[in-house]
Structures are given as C-alpha cells and as structure tokens.
Amino acid sequence: MCKGLAALPHTCLERAKEIKTKLGTLLQKPDSTIDFIIPYPEKPEKPPKAQKPSPEEALQWRDSLEKLLQNPYGLASFRSFLCSEFSEENAEFWVACEDYKKTKSPVKMAEKAKKIYEEFIQTEAPKEVNIDHFTKAVTMKNLVEPSPTSFDMAQKRIFALMEKDSLPRFVRSEFYHELIK
Numbered sequence: 001m002c003k004g005l006a007a008l009p010h011t012c013l014e015r016a017k018e019i020k021t022k023l024g025t026l027l028q029k030p031d032s033t034i035d036f037i038i039p040y041p042e043k044p045e046k047p048p049k050a051q052k053p054s055p056e057e058a059l060q061w062r063d064s065l066e067k068l069l070q071n072p073y074g075l076a077s078f079r080s081f082l083c084s085e086f087s088e089e090n091a092e093f094w095v096a097c098e099d100y101k102k103t104k105s106p107v108k109m110a111e112k113a114k115k116i117y118e119e120f121i122q123t124e125a126p127k128e129v130n131i132d133h134f135t136k137a138v139t140m141k142n143l144v145e146p147s148p149t150s151f152d153m154a155q156k157r158i159f160a161l162m163e164k165d166s167l168p169r170f171v172r173s174e175f176y177h178e179l180i181k
Contacts, residue, residue, distance in 0.1 A: 050076055058179040062171050065163040069094065081175045082166060089127035090158050090166065093120045097155040101148045113146040121154065131157050 050072035061068035068074040082088040096116050103109045120129050142150040
C-alpha cells in the first residue's frame with residue numbers, strides 16, 4: 001500500500017477501488033463498456049526526486065507544519081509517516097486543495113472540486129477526512145459555484161488537525177529523527 005518516499009500516485013488499494021467501481025458500473029450498464037476501459041499504465045510514474053534537507057532545515061519543521069508541507073522531501077516524509085498511521089488522507093486532501101487553488105479554468109475548477117468532494121468530503125468517501133458537520137455544510141454550499149476558496153474552511157480544519165495531532169507524533173517518530181541526524 002504505502003511505499004514511503006517512493007509512494008506512487010495511485011496505491012494498490014486505490015487502484016483496486018477504482019477497478020471495483022468501474023466493474024460495478026459495467027455490470028449495471030453493459031451497453032457502455034467502451035467508456036470504462038480500466039487504465040493500466042505501462043510503467044508506474046515515479047515522483048520527482050526531492051532534495052534531502054539539511055538537519056537544520058528539518059529541525060525547523062518541528063515548529064512549522066507549513067514549512068514541512070512546502071518542502072517536497074518534508075511532505076513526502078510526512079506522508080509516509082501518516083501512511084504508517086493510516087491517516088494519509090489528511091495530507092492528500094491538503095495537497096489536493098493546494099492544487100485546486102492554482103486552477104484557472106472554471107471548467108477544470110468544477111471538475112477538480114467534484115473530484116475532491118467525492119474523494120475526501122462526502123459521507124463514506126474513499127478517503128473521507130474528519131471534518132465537522134458545519135464545515136462540511138459550508139464546503140458543500142461553496143461548491144454550488146466553485147471558486148479558489150471553496151475548500152478553505154475544510155482545508156484549514158485539516159491543517160489544524162495535522163498541526164495539533166500528527167505533527168507532534170511525526171516529530172517524535174523515527175522518520176523525523178533520521179532526518180535530523
């Protein structure tokens with residue numbers, strides 16, 4: 001499932017869920033099989049190599065989740081740690097929101113908003129993040145007319161959760177101690 005710093009964009013579990021969903025759709029609509037060809041990449045995509053930070057730089061992450069998330073190596077290390085704790089959806093949601101905010105095209109923004117909602121926000125989503133009902137309701141209301149700020153409240157809640165709970169555990173972890181040696 002999670003493969004540390006070499007984690008692929010689609011984990012085996014995600015691929016299995018995607019295949020299951022597509023097969024379920026095929027069984028319901030046998031006439032539209034051409035629309036649901038299951039993709040199998042010839043070679044898995046490798047994430048770009050991130051430069052290992054100096055111990056001094058990594059030490060700064062203890063006090064700043066923002067600096068940690070902005071550093072590609074730090075983000076990859078943190079995601080690996082979260083994966084070991086079965087809470088990687090929080091970092092994935094945060095990254096998806098950052099990508100969403102950079103989207104210029106209203107059509108692409110609407111597509112990404114729908115994908116983020118279905119993957120992270122809706123009840124029983126495959127990677128449902130832990131947000132309160134009020135935040136979920138505000139986010140859903142914001143998605144009627146998607147804008148760069150549609151997920152801001154939910155993203156801030158998840159950031160606060162990672163900052164309060166995950167970051168202190170990460171800083172005490174072997175993942176982090178290897179970086180500051």
